[in-house]
């Protein structure tokens with residue numbers, strides 16, 4: 001019997017951020033501002049620690065006390081599958097309090113602890129498949145900013161610059177409310193055409209459109225993307241309607257990817273595959289409840305000869321990419337002409353996902369998830385802890 005988990009703690013701390021959110025929650029570049037982030041830490045009786053950068057709100061005191069601590073205090077930190085399943089079953093009766101995000105942060109912290117304790121990076125503990133992965137550039141949503149992402153030509157110029165810095169593929173997020181006139185599938189298609197024109201025929205391109213188009217709007221836009229030889233078509237409609245995606249995928253040649261944010265983890269993805277609603281599966285540690293369930297989705301896709309493309313960046317998503325072959329890219333972003341993605345906030349000593357001149361991200365070599373946390377800054381800037 002190994003050491004048992006003795007402590008689970010959330011620390012909320014002040015740091016710096018250079019983004020802002022619009023009224024619908026989309027990220028745009030912004031002036032430097034003070035921001036609050038949070039770190040989840042799990043400690044065992046040997047003093048081993050695992051950490052995960054998290055949303056403090058998802059792991060507010062009532063969630064930690066009501067669910068997480070009840071399951072993990074006194075538990076062996078290496079019993080991740082048991083911990084995950086116990087929390088998963090508590091979720092149903094939690095009245096929406098215990099979210100997939102919350103379970104996912106804990107799962108990532110346990111993987112980090114295991115890696116740190118065993119002296120190995122998580123991507124190797126999961127079953128190392130590659131030590132480097134190509135990155136695609138993922139843009140912010142369209143906006144109304146001068147020299148930003150206001151016009152199709154703005155997207156074209158920006159995509160050209162991204163390819164010049166090494167990115168091997170580019171994904172657009174186009175205009176969403178509250179931008180005036182958005183959403184508009186014709187405007188989306190014009191932006192996609194401008195980007196194809198700018199980067200030439202050989203660069204894989206993807207579109208993540210407005211998520212609430214009707215079937216006919218989504219079909220028309222998909223046909224436009226086919227003409228432009230786009231590589232995948234992401235989330236143009238409400239994902240809860242699997243039938244709509246089957247209807248769309250049946251009529252399009254371009255691969256349809258999904259689901260991304262639909263609830264239900266591996267079960268929902270299995271249904272989408274069984275119904276022919278997607279050609280590429282979407283998976284992400286923050287959407288599906290952590291690394292443990294994300295790997296089940298990766299293997300599910302593999303069993304159907306399908307790629308699973310990873311949603312979003314960060315150390316947890318990088319870890320699963322290092323442990324799979326059936327996914328092409330790391331999603332690096334969100335990027336914008338007025339935003340320096342490579343600026344390192346003061347709670348980190350270095351970023352986990354620097355890109356090299358070939359457009360690749362190296363898997364971290366440090367034990368655990370590989371986040372290079374500046375504990376000195378975190379401890380000196382504590383806002384709250386529980």
Ligand code: MG
Nearest residue numbers: 208234235260
């Ligand atoms: Mg998406």
